[in-house]
Amino acid sequence: MKIPQYIAILAVTAVGLTFDSCQKSLEIPAQGALSDQTLATRSGVDALLTGAYAALDGQQYVNSSAQNLSGSDAWQASPSNWTYGSIAGGEAHKGSDGSDQPAVDAIAKFTADASNGFFNGKWRTVYEGVNRTNSTLRLLAQAKDVTDADRASFSAQARFLRGHYYFELKKMWNNVPWIDETVETAAANAQANTEDIWPKIEADFKYAMDNLPATQSDVGRVNKWAAATYLAKAYLYEHKFAEAKALFDQVISSGVTSNGLKYALVTKYHDNFDAATENNSESVFAIQMVANDGTGTIANANQGDMLNFPYGNSPFRCCGFFQPSQDLANSYRTDATGLPYVDEYNSHPVKNDQGVASNQPFTPDAGTLDPRIDWTIGRRGIPYLDWGNHPGADWIRSPGQTYAGPYSPKKNIYMQATQDQYADNHSWAPGTAINLNVIRFADVLLMAAETEAQLGNFEQAQTYVNLVRARAANPVNFVYKYANDAAPLSGYSTTPAANYKIAVYPAGKFAGLGKDGALKAIYFERKLELATEGHRFFDLVRWGTAETTLNAFFTYESTVTTDIRGGHFTAGKNDYYPIPQRQIDLSTSSGKSSLTQNPGYN
Numbered sequence: 001m002k003i004p005q006y007i008a009i010l011a012v013t014a015v016g017l018t019f020d021s022c023q024k025s026l027e028i029p030a031q032g033a034l035s036d037q038t039l040a041t042r043s044g045v046d047a048l049l050t051g052a053y054a055a056l057d058g059q060q061y062v063n064s065s066a067q068n069l070s071g072s073d074a075w076q077a078s079p080s081n082w083t084y085g086s087i088a089g090g091e092a093h094k095g096s097d098g099s100d101q102p103a104v105d106a107i108a109k110f111t112a113d114a115s116n117g118f119f120n121g122k123w124r125t126v127y128e129g130v131n132r133t134n135s136t137l138r139l140l141a142q143a144k145d146v147t148d149a150d151r152a153s154f155s156a157q158a159r160f161l162r163g164h165y166y167f168e169l170k171k172m173w174n175n176v177p178w179i180d181e182t183v184e185t186a187a188a189n190a191q192a193n194t195e196d197i198w199p200k201i202e203a204d205f206k207y208a209m210d211n212l213p214a215t216q217s218d219v220g221r222v223n224k225w226a227a228a229t230y231l232a233k234a235y236l237y238e239h240k241f242a243e244a245k246a247l248f249d250q251v252i253s254s255g256v257t258s259n260g261l262k263y264a265l266v267t268k269y270h271d272n273f274d275a276a277t278e279n280n281s282e283s284v285f286a287i288q289m290v291a292n293d294g295t296g297t298i299a300n301a302n303q304g305d306m307l308n309f310p311y312g313n314s315p316f317r318c319c320g321f322f323q324p325s326q327d328l329a330n331s332y333r334t335d336a337t338g339l340p341y342v343d344e345y346n347s348h349p350v351k352n353d354q355g356v357a358s359n360q361p362f363t364p365d366a367g368t369l370d371p372r373i374d375w376t377i378g379r380r381g382i383p384y385l386d387w388g389n390h391p392g393a394d395w396i397r398s399p400g401q402t403y404a405g406p407y408s409p410k411k412n413i414y415m416q417a418t419q420d421q422y423a424d425n426h427s428w429a430p431g432t433a434i435n436l437n438v439i440r441f442a443d444v445l446l447m448a449a450e451t452e453a454q455l456g457n458f459e460q461a462q463t464y465v466n467l468v469r470a471r472a473a474n475p476v477n478f479v480y481k482y483a484n485d486a487a488p489l490s491g492y493s494t495t496p497a498a499n500y501k502i503a504v505y506p507a508g509k510f511a512g513l514g515k516d517g518a519l520k521a522i523y524f525e526r527k528l529e530l531a532t533e534g535h536r537f538f539d540l541v542r543w544g545t546a547e548t549t550l551n552a553f554f555t556y557e558s559t560v561t562t563d564i565r566g567g568h569f570t571a572g573k574n575d576y577y578p579i580p581q582r583q584i585d586l587s588t589s590s591g592k593s594s595l596t597q598n599p600g601y602n
Contacts, residue, residue: 040143044143045146048135049136055132058304059303075303075304077124078303079304079436080305080412080436081535083107083108084577085535086322086531087107089535090325091325091327091536092325093108096321097397108563109568110568113581114578119578120580127169134180140155159207161222166197166204173577175194175596190594191594193596198238202231205227212226219258219259222258225255226258228251229248229444230285232244252445257281262281265468269372270477272437272440285437285438289301289433289435291431292421297426298424298425302431302436307319307320309409310384318428318430323405324408326407329349329407330349331524338501350367351366352365353393362381364380369498370502371473371502373498374497377407377408379406383479383481383488386417387416390408421433422434443529446468449461453518458515459508461510462510465505465521469525472529473504479496480494480495481496526539570600572599573599584597
């Protein structure tokens with residue numbers, strides 16, 4: 001079967017393809033394609049479905065074994081969307097220095113055009129996932145030895161995954177071609193991108209919700225509640241608030257994780273970002289990662305975020321990217337009552353060590369802060385997990401910290417105590433076994449709060465937000481000083497590392513704020529809770545606040561760093577990224593492309 005070029009689909013041929021969530025290894029011959037006859041069996045379909053899951057990590061489109069081994073271009077298609085969601089959303093800078101991966105700087109400033117290679121890398125990789133789901137469904141229809149129950153399960157899992165891949169494409173580009181298992185290969189290149197695909201995304205998630213079991217025996221396989229949540233999220237993006245509320249109500253009251261746990265916030269915030277405590281009650285849909293899997297590569301250890309570790313004299317070797325912004329740090333300032341400065345947070349900046357050498361004295365900010373700052377942002381003088389106090393400039397790649405600021409990322413960092421198990425050092429940059437949370441329960445609660453506020457149910461909206469804030473306010477979620485700074489692995493003291501003060505909203509607060517005020521508080525809570533998890537840019541666009549928020553970010557942050565000076569967001573253009581020029585060229589026949597470029601990029 002010839003595969004259409006413009007969506008860059010490959011046969012499922014990776015060696016040792018691992019579905020990490022259930023610890024099963026699928027051996028498939030390399031550099032070749034198995035026949036339809038061979039695959040049109042229960043075991044063949046299950047293998048194809050495993051391949052569709054494997055594509056979730058964004059690293060399945062490779063041009064050569066060398067590229068796979070080096071991790072080259074892995075970050076272009078990272079499913080964490082650290083570039084497209086967080087950097088473009090003002091939560092972080094590209095980091096490193098100006099000479100490394102300059103294509104990200106253009107994305108951050110909204111000066112990138114259709115020739116930017118990052119867009120093509122993301123496009124072709126996500127469509128690889130689409131192809132794998134379609135191949136599964138196509139061969140499932142031919143398989144004769146599949147029970148009705150297995151057929152429904154395989155189909156529902158494949159359609160959930162296809163819904164996920166198309167959701168990624170939709171929020172990135174809006175106008176994308178829909179190609180499913182009914183489209184003949186020869187016709188795939190000719191599919192236009194002028195149809196709104198939301199109804200088809202809805203249909204895939206609805207089918208998955210109706211046909212998946214409430215629990216799965218294999219951790220990581222999707223279930224009924226993950227599908228219901230994703231369908232509700234699609235409704236939220238479409239502003240179908242009543243439909244979204246009905247599903248969020250079900251998930252919050254009845255939903256269970258794939259391994260049978262009732263959905264709930266975990267007590268410790270950081271348990272969502274530690275490989276030792278993942279797949280917990282907060283995990284609704286997570287991409288499974290594994291380190292040291294026997295392949296001799298970091299292929300299954302989150303290559304997409306391999307650049308995002310402190311550099312310089314740090315213990316991580318590479319590469320100094322993904323530095324949280326000062327704007328984000330300031331967001332964690334709290335007032336005398338423990339509430340955030342939603343409207344004026346940049347008027348209360350958090351003290352930083354920019355321009356202060358690591359061998360010079362520095363005292364961290366003494367003002368009141370939301371403790372989530374120190375589980376999200378690595379800042380000088382504060383414990384960097386169990387690696388010791390962050391030393392400041394010595395871990396920042398750019399001299400003087402002027403290019404991208406003084407901070408380091410934290411949620412993707414493995415623990416020193418368990419690095420032998422959960423870090424993967426088979427490549428030139430680190431890999432990690434920390435799962436990537438696509439949807440966690442705190443996200444569900446905040447999406448549900450948003451729907452309630454949109455529908456005028458302010459008390460319920462506030463209840464959901466306060467659940468999230470109450471978890472953060474639990475002293476177990478404070479970062480504590482080490483008992484001995486010289487030996488951080490010896491444990492922590494009982495002295496908080498900063499002046500943490502956070503409170504829930506008082507009774508009736510959201511009702512008093514009214515709809516606009518309540519929504520603003522909810523939007524800000526999403527920023528605090530989900531920072532650097534790849535949501536921010538897409539949230540700003542769907543809220544219609546991207547232009548105001550991001551241009552204010554450029555104005556403020558340009559006084560702090562040099563990298564994003566000249567950045568500007570234009571509504572009606574930058575809401576979506578340009579269709580990759582490479583894809584337009586590949587879909588061109590007789591001088592006409594089947595793909596229409598997004599507005600403003602011609």
